[in-house]
Amino acid sequence: MAALTEQAISQRSFEAVVSYFEAQSGIRLGPDKQALVQGRVQKMAHERGERDLDRFINQVLGGDDESALTQLVDRLTTNETYFFREPEHFQFLGQLLAQQKPAGMFRVWSAASSSGEEAYSIAMVLADRLGLTRPWEVIGTDLSTEVVRKANQARYPITHADDIPDYYKQRYCLKGHGAQSAHMMMAKPLRERTRFITANLLEPLPDIGSFDVIFLRNMLIYFDMATKADIVRRVLTRLKPHGHLLPGHSESLANLELPIKPVRTAVYQHA
Numbered sequence: 001m002a003a004l005t006e007q008a009i010s011q012r013s014f015e016a017v018v019s020y021f022e023a024q025s026g027i028r029l030g031p032d033k034q035a036l037v038q039g040r041v042q043k044m045a046h047e048r049g050e051r052d053l054d055r056f057i058n059q060v061l062g063g064d065d066e067s068a069l070t071q072l073v074d075r076l077t078t079n080e081t082y083f084f085r086e087p088e089h090f091q092f093l094g095q096l097l098a099q100q101k102p103a104g105m106f107r108v109w110s111a112a113s114s115s116g117e118e119a120y121s122i123a124m125v126l127a128d129r130l131g132l133t134r135p136w137e138v139i140g141t142d143l144s145t146e147v148v149r150k151a152n153q154a155r156y157p158i159t160h161a162d163d164i165p166d167y168y169k170q171r172y173c174l175k176g177h178g179a180q181s182a183h184m185m186m187a188k189p190l191r192e193r194t195r196f197i198t199a200n201l202l203e204p205l206p207d208i209g210s211f212d213v214i215f216l217r218n219m220l221i222y223f224d225m226a227t228k229a230d231i232v233r234r235v236l237t238r239l240k241p242h243g244h245l246l247p248g249h250s251e252s253l254a255n256l257e258l259p260i261k262p263v264r265t266a267v268y269q270h271a
């Protein structure tokens with residue numbers, strides 16, 4: 001295999017990639033992200049057998065290869081996530097269900113779900129609190145087709161299980177055997193009630209119904225105030241009356257003039 005090209009990205013190509021990515025995701029990558037963009041595009045160029053970085057960018061942005069354009073957006077998104085991230089939210093969800101058992105179908109949306117760890121953490125709490133006879137479901141959505149594909153596989157490196165409390169791990173995670181021993185799989189009842197589709201939160205939302213709880217975490221940080229308010233307003237159209245919205249703990253929704261009231265840290269209720 002040829003060595004990874006060390007060629008630097010030209011300013012012109014960098015700006016072209018930044019503009020395309022902004023048009024697709026709404027996220028503006030600043031000049032401080034030049035090394036990151038170069039590294040990720042370089043890897044993609046290398047995988048596709050192209051050594052000249054500027055020529056590769058020209059070809060992808062100037063051509064009509066949809067799969068290359070989608071892959072470019074996938075590679076530039078930051079998908080970091082892990083099971084039971086910000087555990088207070090999962091405790092809150094458990095308490096909410098302990099206080100009052102829902103009358104009908106209980107639905108949770110993991111908006112900007114990345115590779116699914118957040119949605120399956122939610123599913124483990126719902127399975128535990130509501131069991132598998134009451135109706136509930138979890139929908140995950142993300143801009144990146146690559147992470148949505150991974151989430152739908154429900155298969156993770158076994159090391160990711162370190163973030164899952166033993167109680168849940170023993171009940172809802174299946175350890176692989178033989179050639180699969182480095183991986184684990186989410187249990188079938190969870191997979192049957194959890195599904196993922198691509199959706200751009202800056203565009204009209206797909207027809208996914210309305211939700212009792214919406215997790216919208218660690219995605220708003222990339223946007224300015226106006227865009228953030230726009231995204232949250234759109235997402236709120238899918239929150240049931242008195243439903244709860246959970247942004248990341250470092251994402252303030254103050255001063256956005258939204259129809260929500262704070263309930264506790266990083267938990268809001270539809271007003």
Ligand SMILES: C[S@@+](CC[C@H](N)C(=O)[O-])C[C@H]1O[C@@H](n2cnc3c(N)ncnc32)[C@H](O)[C@@H]1O
Nearest residue numbers: 077079080081112114143144200201217218219
């Ligand atoms: C850092 S991950 C957060 C994942 C998870 N919510 C968590 O807190 O662990 C941010 C995710 O937002 C997604 N994202 C970025 N822009 C988006 C957009 N415009 N619409 C939908 N998802 C977007 C990215 O693809 C990425 O998977």
